[in-house]
Structures are given as C-alpha cells and as structure tokens.
Amino acid sequence: MSLLELDDATVRFGGHAVLDDVDLEVAEHEIVCVLGPSGSGKSTLLRAVAGLQPLDGGRVLLGGADQAGVPAHKRGVGLMFQDHQLFPQRDVGQNVAFGLRMHGAGKHEQAEHVRELLGLVGLPGAERRPVGALSGGEQQRVALARALAPSPRLLMLDEPLGQLDRTLRERLVVELRELFGELGTTVLAVTHDQGEAFALADRVVVMRDGRIAQTGTPLEVWQNPADEFVARFLGFDNVVEATVTGAVADTPWGKVPVPDGSEQGVCRLLVRPAGVRLVPAAEAQLTCAVTARTFRGTHVALHLQPGDAPRLEAACALREAPEPGDEVGVAFDAADIVVLGAGVARVTG
Numbered sequence: 354m355s356l357l358e359l360d361d362a363t364v365r366f367g368g369h370a371v372l373d374d375v376d377l378e379v380a381e382h383e384i385v386c387v388l389g390p391s392g393s394g395k396s397t398l399l400r401a402v403a404g405l406q407p408l409d410g411g412r413v414l415l416g417g418a419d420q421a422g423v424p425a426h427k428r429g430v431g432l433m434f435q436d437h438q439l440f441p442q443r444d445v446g447q448n449v450a451f452g453l454r455m456h457g458a459g460k461h462e463q464a465e466h467v468r469e470l471l472g473l474v475g476l477p478g479a480e481r482r483p484v485g486a487l488s489g490g491e492q493q494r495v496a497l498a499r500a501l502a503p504s505p506r507l508l509m510l511d512e513p514l515g516q517l518d519r520t521l522r523e524r525l526v527v528e529l530r531e532l533f534g535e536l537g538t539t540v541l542a543v544t545h546d547q548g549e550a551f552a553l554a555d556r557v558v559v560m561r562d563g564r565i566a567q568t569g570t571p572l573e574v575w576q577n578p579a580d581e582f583v584a585r586f587l588g589f590d591n592v593v594e595a596t597v598t599g600a601v602a603d604t605p606w607g608k609v610p611v612p613d614g615s616e617q618g619v620c621r622l623l624v625r626p627a628g629v630r631l632v633p634a635a636e637a638q639l640t641c642a643v644t645a646r647t648f649r650g651t652h653v654a655l656h657l658q659p660g661d662a663p664r665l666e667a668a669c670a671l672r673e674a675p676e677p678g679d680e681v682g683v684a685f686d687a688a689d690i691v692v693l694g695a696g697v698a699r700v701t702g
C-alpha cells in the first residue's frame with residue numbers, strides 16, 4: 354500500500370487551479386522528487402499534504418486514511434523549508450530537540466536522540482554551538498536533524514538545498530540519499546533543480562501548471578521526456594517539427610533515423626546533443642558552422658548552425674572539439690532521438 358496517496362487533489366486560488374486534479378502515490382521508503390518551473394504548484398502540493406493548505410477537491414490519504422479535517426500537527430509528517438527556519442536564539446541541540454519536546458519526550462531521552470541525530474547528519478558534538486555561528490550547509494544539516502527528530506512517517510523537503518552553493522549541494526544531495534536509505538525514510542521533496550532531483554530521487558514527478566506532466570525514474574524521464582515541455586525543462590533545445598515514416602524522420606536538418614517502433618506521422622522530435630555526432634565530410638548528413646563552444650567539465654557543448662535550419666546543440670569530447678568558425682560534418686544517432694508526445698511548448702520561470 355502507498356504511504357501517501359493524492360486522489361484528484363485540487364487547490365484553487367482566485368478561481369485558478371494551482372493544483373489541478375493531481376493523482377500521486379508515494380510508496381513506503383520511496384524518495385520522490387517533484388520538479389517543475391516556478392509557479393507550477395510544487396509548494397502548494399507539499400502544503401496540501403502537510404495540512405497547511407486545505408483542498409478544494411479530491412483527497413490526501415496517509416497510510417490509507419483520508420486526512421480531511423486532520424490538522425497539520427496530527428499528520429505525522431515532517432517539513433523542512435528552504436530557509437531552514439531555525440530558532441536563532443537557541444543553540445543547535447535546542448533546535449533539534451524542538452520537535453521532541455513537542456512530542457513529550459523526557460530530558461534524558463531527548464539528549465540521547467539529539468546526539469544520535471547530530472551524528473547522523475555529520476555534526477557530532479555540535480549541541481552547544483550557537484545557530485548563528487554555523488555555515489549555510491551546517492544550518493541545513495541542523496534543519497534536517499530537526500525535521501527527522503520526531504521520526505515522521507513522511508519527510509517533506511521544500512527546496513532543501515536551494516540556498517547553498519553548487520559544490521555543497523552536490524555533496525549534500527549524495528549524503529541525503531545515503532542517509533534516507535539507511536533510515537528507510539519516505540521522502541517527498543520539491544525542487545526546481547533537475548540535477549538535484551535526479552541525484553536524490555527514486556522517482557521524479559515533473560509538474561506543469563498544477564498538473565503532472567510526467568512521472569518516472571530519473572533515467573526514464575531523462576531518456577524519454579513525455580513531451581516538448583518536459584524536454585525543454587530538462588534543458589534540451591534540439592526540438593523541431595518532423596514527419597516520421599518508418600525508421601526515418603523528415604526534419605529541417607534533413608532525414609534523421611528514429612528508434613524502432615517510433616510513432617508515425619507529424620510530431621515534435623528531440624535530438625539529444627549526444628546524438629549529434631561530428632563526422633568526416635564524406636559521412637556527413639549535414640554541414641554546419643560552429644558558432645559557440647562551452648566547456649562543461651565532462652564534455653564540450655557546441656552550437657552548430659546548419660545553413661538556415663534551426664541551430665543544433667551537440668556534445669563532444671574536449672580533444673575532438675572544433676573551434677568557433679570551423680565547418681563540421683554531422684551525422685545523427687537514432688539512440689539519442691526521441692519522438693515526443695503531443696504537448697504545447699512553454700516553459701515558464
């Protein structure tokens with residue numbers, strides 16, 4: 354049975370549905386990340402589950418029980434917000450113990466549990482440190498320990514690493530995943546950063562205008578974005594109109610191969626940058642001018658201009674990367690080409 358179930362959940366503000374008939378299930382021990390542009394309804398979804406936002410329609414069930422009328426503090430869910438909301442005048446230990454005191458734990462029991470939690474989040478012995486003297490990453494860990502303290506059956510994180518710098522975020526996200534795995538915590542997190550969602554989640558849910566645009570494992574969503582909106586949200590820009598006949602699509606870039614079993618007819622087509630290969634002129638399907646190249650650490654991103662057809666983004670190894678102004682030959686790989694489902698292209702925020 355699912356630990357959390359949303360059943361046609363709807364929230365309206367001023368007549369506009371900010372959550373629009375949302376169905377979602379989160380299994381016990383699962384880590385689900387809700388991803389979407391600003392304003393797509395991610396925080397509203399969390400608030401509705403937490404009991405901080407009443408529903409205008411549908412149901413939220415926790416452990417199979419309808420939560421209608423159940424106040425936030427009786428739902429057994431933990432919430433951690435972006436801005437940590439620690440109590441600045443209290444020390445680390447008092448902050449972490451806050452939720453325990455609310456649950457009536459004794460002093461000794463509290464101290465023992467706080468010690469354990471601070472060890473878990475990588476801040477052993479930090480009980481007496483003033484919160485104001487901690488770095489952003491340390492504050493984040495304290496906020497996490499505080500949210501975990503009452504052992505919530507569901508932990509909800511709203512942009513948990515939003516304010517931290519990139520290196521710290523990348524490290525913490527790995528630590529969080531390990532920690533949740535060890536503890537068997539069920540997690541529903543929201544973020545607008547796909548890297549964070551993909552690194553943290555067992556399953557991602559992409560939201561658009563209050564609705565779920567796609568759900569799947571990070572790999573499924575990355576490999577097969579459901580539509581143009583999801584593809585563009587993930588940062589893919591090589592999307593054009595095409596007509597698929599058999600194993601070939603007619604595109605503004607010429608004929609490109611598509612995977613076996615692709616839907617036939619007029620469609621939107623995604624060519625992932627990895628599917629644009631630089632080849633010698635004799636093998637080229639298309640000739641392009643290199644207009645820009647950006648070093649991305651693991652690869653080089655190239656902007657290619659093929660005559661008057663739409664610009665193409667390609668990815669290649671540093672040692673093979675041509676210079677801006679060079680002419681290159683291009684061939685396409687079916688494995689990195691996706692026939693997208695119908696969906697109107699628009700990414701906000």
Ligand SMILES: Nc1ncnc2c1ncn2[C@@H]1O[C@H](COP(=O)(O)OP(=O)(O)OP(=O)(O)O)[C@@H](O)[C@H]1O
Binds near residue numbers: 390397
């Ligand atoms: N209390 C409210 N009253 C009126 N409108 C609201 C209220 N709360 C949220 N909204 C609107 O609902 C929409 C969704 O907001 P929500 O905060 O859920 O989006 P989000 O995806 O979490 O965005 P962000 O990533 O910017 O936090 C936005 O258009 C927002 O302005």
